[in-house]
Amino acid sequence: MVELVRVGTRFTWLRGAAFGLQQGALAGELVLTDEGRAGIVEEMLAAFADEASTGGERAAGASGVESLIDCILRCIGALQRRAGIPVSWRSHRTLIRTVADVRVFRVALPSDQPAATERALRWVVAEVNRRATGGQAGSKDGRSSQESLEELDRMLGAHAIPGINPINIALAAYRAGIPVGRLLHDVLVLGQGRKARWMRSTITDRTSGIGLGIARNKVHTAEVLRAAGLPVPQQVVVRSPEGAVEAARALGYPVVVKPADQEQGAGVQAGLSDDAMVRIAYDAASALSRTILVERHVEGYTHRLTVFQGRVVRVMRRVAGGVVGDGVSAVATLVERRLEDEIHRRRAQRAGAPLLSLDAEALDLLARRGMGPASVPAAGEYIRLRRRDNINAGGENRPCALGDVHPANLQLAVDAAMALRLDLAGVDLIIEDVSRSWLEAGGAICEVNGQPQMGGNSHAGVLDAVVRELVGGDGRIPVHLVVCPDREDWHAGLSARLLQHGEVDGVSSRHGLVLRGARVSMPFEDALAAAQALLCRADVGSAACLMSAPDILRLGLPSDVLDSLRVADETAMSAAERGALAAIRPMIEPHLRR
Template sequence: MTHKSIEFRRIQYLRGPNVWTYRPVLEALVDIGELEDFPSNKIPGFYERLSAWLPSLIEHRCSYEERGGFLRRVQEGTWPGHILEHVTLELQNLAGMPGGFGKAREVSERGVYKVVVRAWNEQVTRTALQYGRDLVMAAIENRPFDVAACVEHLKDLVDTHCLGPSTGCIVDAADDRDIPAIRLTDGNLVQLGYGCRQRRIWTAETDRTSAIAESISRDKDLTKTLLQSCGLPVPEGQLVDNPEAAWEAAEDIGLPVVVKPDDGNHGRGVFLNLNTRAEVEAAYRVANEEGSNVIVERYIPGIEHRLLVVGDQVVAATRGEIAQVVGDGQHSVRELIDLQINADPRRGSSEEHPLNFIGLDSAARLEIQRQGYTPEDVPAAGKVVVVQRIGNLAIDCTDEVHPDTARTVALAARIVGLDIAGVDLVVQDISKPLEPQAGAIVEVNAGPGLLMHLKPAEGKPRPVGKAIVELLFPNGDSGRVPVVGITGARGKTATARLLTHFLDLTGQYIGMACSDGIFLNRRQVETGAQTAKVQWEAARRVLMNRQVQAAVIENGADAILRDGLAYDRCQVGIVLNSAPMADLSHHYVETPEQIYNVLRTQVDVVLEGGAAVLNAADAQVADMARLADGEVIYFARDGELPVLREHCVQGGRAVFIRAGQLVLAQEGHETPFLEMASLQPHLVAGPMADSLLAAVAAAWALGLGTDVIRAGLETFPAAA
């Protein structure tokens, strides 16, 4: 192509571990045409424009491994593909996505590059990549470019498409524990773990959050009744259905009172410290708009607090502050709200802000009216006007919570039946027990927001995501079932079928995704024709099945290059052979070294306690032993191969054939356990023998006994 431009030939989303890294990435095949002859130092003004538009690129260290390293490369001369990589990553970073992996590599065709960037979300990264291309071209052609508008759009995409902070912190905590995660929808429903060991979360709710408990928590009157019956302090209250009844209830309870929706949330329509009939009846009308019922309660003097209960423990606590303005004799209440409250950088409309903007809704207007003002009035200098009394829970006080109060709050969550709960209480001093100071629990909430604890306006963040993960996966549980991944040039399907047959004999529910289709517990649920182009999706379906106790997954080289692996790590990784490989030139994979890098992906993801099963007769495959985090088990038809013998001498395990017998070798000891002649001829003929040996080695790595393996070989159907 002859042009001075940057063109995308292909963009593909590698959704799992891949030839580049363990994380999902976007891989763009980029054609820079004649720009191959114009590195950045040959384009007048390019460095100045780029560094002015994105001054934060100074933090990119690049190959010099020092601050400013990348910009130094731009000054010295580098090519648009490399620049596009860094610009895309920086645009994502400015939009709130953490910095990540990036690469730019030439392919065999002149002027064509593979540009790879970490993709936290496919749509966000695709947009950032396109903006990155446009920005680089604008810098090359000396045209204006609106960086701020692009970043703002990317921020909107992040808010729309990425996990919210509550779900995200749990997923991040799971990742820290090496627990895999699968996002099940475009929203916040996430699977943690695989197969039968999985758990599910939806923000701060789990698959064990009781629907009955959640319904109870929404009924504030019922919640109070249950808590009171167990001796917990709650404010006296009555449900009412009209303004007159609200005032009658207030008189019965005794002034001052609180009026609020019985099933509201986030503090909407809640009015405190009401002392007159006019106030009560006006508050009723607003509260009635926010919920289906209204409750009148005894007013509890004190400060609003939110305590987060996970399991049986209080793991975080915040207290509220009253939102108010101070008159200056010049500005109206409306103007003061913007100048003194909403100008606070901690306030915003996104989930990343610990405090919300204060608006003049009906509740705020009524609160202001109670003090004798309208939004347009100008308070005298020094006059304090309260705008909002609740809903500003953002000051961390976790370390101040009295142990008795923590036990009471944890009991409240158990009474309602919630595994995770946000318990609201009002108390003068959270460091003292509730009862002596007449404190009370006012609400127990399901699905509590976690942002106030992750990013408090004051105080230190709390590891609430970690606490939830420890509740879901106690005692170091990884949430994993055994996963076996199989790759190579040939024999993958036969190996998968053999190994699955062995595992079936253990009585477990086995899932398999291979070229023949999807198999669940010996039953074929999809044909190979249905899964041929969607191998990644087929594998994910197996891992998402809540009955699967072990998974066997075939990974062709083309599928690895097109999608990456469907799992983050595996217990056993099998590499059968490296040649003859199907044509991969459309991926610009043409040399033995490039094929090696594709197949090694399977070895790279073997868990530390797992095993890489490698063909000792294939020099390239045997060399992958140095990459394995776990054990290495060699297999070969020839037991005299030097690499295999040396491996056994050093205490390694191997499976091979000697004198017509199948031999298991471990720590220098050899155990012949089966006459090859006793097996069906199709199992021992040619390349099929390699599949047999690999399947036996994998079964051995998974702890299957020789009796099970022998029975599997003897009963494997000829037509399979």
């Protein structure tokens, strides 16, 4: 097999920023021959990563080998993002030596989880070399590229932050130039010091705990909204299948049966038109919850209006899972094509099963239209195959321009979020035509989600604006790096001088944090951990981080933007500390504020 690229020296992980990256880095060497062509990896980006034109593009004037390595670095990042690992698009490469037609590059890859980054690196290197042989199918153990990729997805998935929201929020912050850290595995820290905000999924550190608890119970939500004069469907809490049938008859068919305390449409069955369907739906819902609701069915589409800090920032119309006819193909064929769609395939992989099939539910809906699997829908005809319209039931979200939504409907969503004291909420409004006022056309709020899903593809710009508003810009405080000897007495004296002159209001070293002239912490494992602790404090408006040159070389930088760099008393440094000074300069220089 032709080796266009191979891994050189062993890669090492820097927990802090370096070489211009926005986060921790996996750094090492890649060796390339002069035979490379970037098209190999551009094809991989298009086929596997869906990022052929996303993130950092090829550098202007780059040679063929340089273009190839740029594409390799982009592909490694794209594969991690695809799996749900938050890595930014910025990477680094520098040509360090050339021998005949072989070029050796020092590279730094953005890395949230080093094991995942290295696994993606080695997969891309192997795939590039396989394709360089002329695209011969399969890997060394006989697997196809697609099978190998699916295995990589599973392995990388074990390192992902749980859920859809956290990675989209982290990537939005990277795009907006906002520092991103971790408080816990699933809690992000956006920004620094007194400008920092915490987010667990789309729950912020200022989300009302009481309001969130109410939103998680559909009975309580309806009570609060009804008391505020807002429209909600009539509903009855039931305790048995017969009670559900009795409630459905009283409300009048069709009805909706759903658990009171589940999210993402779990256990919801809509459009139920007879007693038998209600009994079946009750049994399914009661497997998920002890509190079951029967609601009067409201005609129309479900529209998710996302409210942030008193204004609607996006509107999506949900369309239940189904297929669109082409005038030639049968329903069964259209379903098979839908299952082969890359987006559907990924969703099915996450769910562990196909989200759309010709099961009993789909066959019943077809039969009610006088159709079956062999029926051929007209071109453009939408055939609904799911009663509920959630994404995890095969549904789709289609964006609605804010200008096309009636102002009364926007205000209704804002009022619903305000009624529950939620700073960020997803308000589900069922209405046939969202351009008409609910006051005239009717409609009802079926749910208020205090932890709404914020997809990152179709509305990335909206999420970018949300995180910028959350932290008030870029969320940064002044951060000054002081490279100095690793001596406790030296650190104590320098900390006192920095604080006394009012240059900063907090100083970190591995020996502890000093604020307002007093030490306020225990010693830390290393200088980077101390700096990160300082930058997480809500009472810090400017910071000085003391680190030795070997620590920077081994750990990386405390911030991806540095307001100043000071080398203090080089004569007091050890020989190893002085020797590391030259090596850290290329790591630091891209991060200095210009």
